[in-house]
Amino acid sequence: MSDVEYLKSLLGVHPDFPKKGITFLDIFPILQNPIAFETLITHIVHHILITHPTPPDIIVGLDARGFLLGPMIASRLKTSFVPVRKGGKLPGETENVTYDKEYGKDIFEIQKGSVGKGSRCLVIDDLIATGGSAAAAGQLIEKSGGVTIEYIFIISLPFLKGEEKLNAPCYSLIQAED
Ligand SMILES: O=P(O)(O)OC[C@H]1O[C@H](OP(=O)(O)OP(=O)(O)O)[C@H](O)[C@@H]1O
Numbered sequence: 177m178s179d180v181e182y183l184k185s186l187l188g189v190h191p192d193f194p195k196k197g198i199t200f201l202d203i204f205p206i207l208q209n210p211i212a213f214e215t216l217i218t219h220i221v222h223h224i225l226i227t228h229p230t231p232p233d234i235i236v237g238l239d240a241r242g243f244l245l246g247p248m249i250a251s252r253l254k255t256s257f258v259p260v261r262k263g264g265k266l267p268g269e270t271e272n273v274t275y276d277k278e279y280g281k282d283i284f285e286i287q288k289g290s291v292g293k294g295s296r297c298l299v300i301d302d303l304i305a306t307g308g309s310a311a312a313a314g315q316l317i318e319k320s321g322g323v324t325i326e327y328i329f330i331i332s333l334p335f336l337k338g339e340e341k342l343n344a345p346c347y348s349l350i351q352a353e354d
């Protein structure tokens with residue numbers, strides 16, 4: 177079994193959560209297993225090192241599940257980590273954007289000054305569905321003067337075509353079927 181097949185076999189699949197008609201894919205069983213979590217982080221770090229001869233300046237993690245991956249990846253790469261948080265959670269001055277996602281509407285914010293002009297940012301999250309969340313993060317990076325060089329997810333739902341909303345290449349380890 178390949179690393180990716182192993183990680184896919186661990187995903188939790190929850191029909192009709194958090195709403196009827198949504199099949200929720202749960203990454204927590206991967207984090208509960210130390211070998212699986214190490215496999216996941218190493219896979220993503222290797223992907224970044226191979227794809228970007230000049231490493232990113234900033235790993236941008238999305239609230240909340242992107243926070244479980246982003247800081248660890250940033251630490252391995254010795255780059256900085258910047259959070260994109262849900263509305264009203266970040267102190268100081270913020271940029272914000274409202275967006276639609278697979279099961280609702282939300283607000284994302286980033287702290288002003290956290291992304292330097294021209295910084296090469298790599299966005300990380302657990303899953304891309306409609307792409308609304310990741311595209312909103314891309315808008316915040318742009319508003320801050322940064323450049324998104326790639327979006328990385330553990331899981332994508334290709335039938336929702338979220339990747340089409342993104343302004344940079346997208347990589348996902350696992351492509352879920354509809
Ligand atoms: O591609 P989209 O349709 O935008 O959906 C994907 C987003 O939805 C989930 O986050 P959620 O907002 O549920 O937040 P959570 O991580 O706090 O559970 C997931 O972690 C992504 O961030």
Ligand SMILES: Nc1ncnc2[nH]cnc12
Binds near residue numbers: 198201
């Ligand atoms: N189907 C899904 N499973 C887990 N997280 C999600 N976020 C948006 N859609 C999701």
